[in-house]
Amino acid sequence: MTTPRRPAIGVFDSGFGGLTVLKALLELIPHSDYLYFGDTARLPYGSKSAETVARYAIEATRYLEQHGAQLLVVACNTATALALDKIEARSGVPVVGVIEPGAESASKESKNRKVVVIGTEATVSSHAYRRALEQRGIQAKEKACPLLVPLVEEGWIDHNVTEQIARIYLNEAFADGFENGDTLVLGCTHYPLIRRVLRKVAPDHVAIVDSAQSTAQVVKDMLGKSLSEATEDERRKMPRLKFFATDSVEKFRTLGARFLGREIEDVHHVDLKE
Amino acid sequence: MTTPRRPAIGVFDSGFGGLTVLKALLELIPHSDYLYFGDTARLPYGSKSAETVARYAIEATRYLEQHGAQLLVVACNTATALALDKIEARSGVPVVGVIEPGAESASKESKNRKVVVIGTEATVSSHAYRRALEQRGIQAKEKACPLLVPLVEEGWIDHNVTEQIARIYLNEAFADGFENGDTLVLGCTHYPLIRRVLRKVAPDHVAIVDSAQSTAQVVKDMLGKSLSEATEDERRKMPRLKFFATDSVEKFRTLGARFLGREIEDVHHVDLKE
Incomplete structure (x- = not known):
């Protein structure tokens, strides 16, 4: 498989917290495209059982992979703790936990x-x-x-x-x-x-x-080669950010901006049962 | 339809809060059977959108009806506020909100x-x-x-x-x-x-x-006739309590007891996606 020069990084969290990881990624790797999935209809994961969290996390990361993510960041401590091995086992791309x-x-x-x-x-x-x-x-x-x-x-x-x-x-x-x-x-x-x-x-x-910081560094190291091969033109491009949320798009935009520290625009509603 | 003398009352909540309503029901109508559904894998509903809450609530109340509930109590303010009309429209039995x-x-x-x-x-x-x-x-x-x-x-x-x-x-x-x-x-x-x-x-x-108190009273009034027809033998029977939870059974037992003020025994795990 040839890695495209401008990789699409999939970032997954139960809701908004993972946006602090996305923020660190954007600072360290500004020349990538990002797909962010917030499972806001089923948050929080932190009080739920391992089986439930694993099932939800696998559905969400599969969605990101199907939509073009070439590397998955599980930007949620609970999902990493309870389901990283299961996500890795079912994923066709590299997976990084926090x-x-x-x-x-x-x-x-x-x-x-x-x-x-x-x-x-x-x-x-x-x-x-x-x-x-x-x-x-x-x-x-x-x-x-x-x-x-x-x-x-x-x-x-x-x-x-x-x-x-x-x-x-x-x-x-x-x-x-x-x-x-x-x-x-x-x-x-x-x-x-x-x-x-x-x-x-x-x-x-x-x-x-x-x-968040150390996870972003690990991702940067993994992408090292493809990033250094990027052309000057590609590097000049701003990151493309696309967001998926399972609950209200409006709420994701409002609350999410507080975590990301910038406006959130391109948000799509996803129903994982469909 | 003839109402059986010992009615089965279905009580639904996103999690544990509805157990305070069940507690009031048990005090006021001790001679019934109760089916309680706590959608603990997807709680809390309180921060979610109307569409999401309605979808979850309809799945849960349908489950209770399929498992024998002859009257549904939506023991959750959020679900009542956002979805009572939709639950009523899809239900074949009387529905009471809070x-x-x-x-x-x-x-x-x-x-x-x-x-x-x-x-x-x-x-x-x-x-x-x-x-x-x-x-x-x-x-x-x-x-x-x-x-x-x-x-x-x-x-x-x-x-x-x-x-x-x-x-x-x-x-x-x-x-x-x-x-x-x-x-x-x-x-x-x-x-x-x-x-x-x-x-x-x-x-x-x-x-x-x-x-909780006033909802229990409304349910008692609705059941009035069938309750007064119950035989002495039926009245002497203790209530049968059966619980369904979408997340961990163990956690439901432990945390639930705090809300209900008594031990919780007969808990079954339910996966609404199956």
């Missing part, structure tokens, strides 16, 4: 090999981060923070209540032998939006790792 | 005809409560409170943070000409679980209306 890149970044950052990971209930229950970190010789403490996603979606980004709730969660996380954990992994793609609050309430000595 | 009974209770309660309704984003956007209340000569103010459902599901029922968030929402609700609203309708079946907190932060003069 957990391995996040764990690799944490491993580079942590000096004392003690890392705290915060995420959804489903991500934490899967222990996917703990496994990925232990393989790198790191002790991991995982903590579910189910209220943070709704707070971000309510737009209470800088709210005093968000700070209180984050403080409760982080106090519980940096405890029981992890008082001196030196790295905090944002194990949910919603959390970069409240990074300022998390920075404020996390212990001062803690480094914060956001897997 | 909004008309809730509005009727509020109408009996309110002296100055100014009522505040709190609910999910979707329920509030539909203005179903406002219409139902205005038909009764009542001025209504509707206020979306998207964080209350996640707080209940996190189990922060008596938490100081829940109280702060409830206070913020109710301060915004009892404002702009509704400072003297004299009735508060709990327009979401999750909210009875934080009734104590809401009572504490609502203005003292305000009466709280919970549509």
Whole structure:
């Protein structure tokens, strides 16, 4: 198979959080085309079982592949934790999740090999981060923070209540032998939006790792050759962005812009049952 | 059609909230059989569009009808607000929603005809409560409170943070000409679980209306004749409860017990795509 010079990257999430990964991709690889799938009719995945999440994720990534994605980014910690192997098994193109890149970044950052990971209930229950970190010789403490996603979606980004709730969660996380954990992994793609609050309430000595950045770097490395072969003309072109959402297009446009940090235009409604 | 003496009542919700309605039904009509459907794989409905909610609700209520429900209770404010007419149109049995009974209770309660309704984003956007209340000569103010459902599901029922968030929402609700609203309708079946907190932060003069109670009364009135015909033997029988959930059975059992206030045993997993 010859890789076209301007690759189409498929980015999948249960809803809006994956747009923080798309944002990092656009900064690092601006000369690609992107297809983004938000399974907004069935979000959130974070409170659901492994079987349900796997079924939904496979349907969504298959859709992206059928619509031209030549590389798939599973930009959702829950779907990566619960279904990455199943998505890979059913996919004809390379698949990148967010957990391995996040764990690799944490491993580079942590000096004392003690890392705290915060995420959804489903991500934490899967222990996917703990496994990925232990393989790198790191002790991991995982903590579910189910209220943070709704707070971000309510737009209470800088709210005093968000700070209180984050403080409760982080106090519980940096405890029981992890008082001196030196790295905090944002194990949910919603959390970069409240990074300022998390920075404020996390212990001062803690480094914060956001897997969006490291995932984008992994994708760039994978595409390295085809990107360097792109002609000057191709590089000058702006990225083409196309969005698919299973719930309201209007809502995707409005809420999505907050995550992506730019206007969202080309959104199509998809009904996966059709 | 002859109504069997011991009717099977189908109760439907997106997840767990409808169990507060089932609880009220069990108190008022203990001599029935109940089929409960929680569409837990696709919850919450409260942030989704009318089209999506209607499609999901029709699938779920059809399932209950196919499994023997002779009367359907749509125990979800969002589904009632967005899809009651569509469910009724496709159903072969009587259908009861929670909004008309809730509005009727509020109408009996309110002296100055100014009522505040709190609910999910979707329920509030539909203005179903406002219409139902205005038909009764009542001025209504509707206020979306998207964080209350996640707080209940996190189990922060008596938490100081829940109280702060409830206070913020109710301060915004009892404002702009509704400072003297004299009735508060709990327009979401999750909210009875934080009734104590809401009572504490609502203005003292305000009466709280919970549509679970009034919905159960409407169902009892509809069944009146068949219930009075039941034999002594039939009346002595305990209710039979059967539950269907689209996500994890184990999670339904655990979280559901908190809403129903009793153990949940007979739960079956349902995949609506099969």
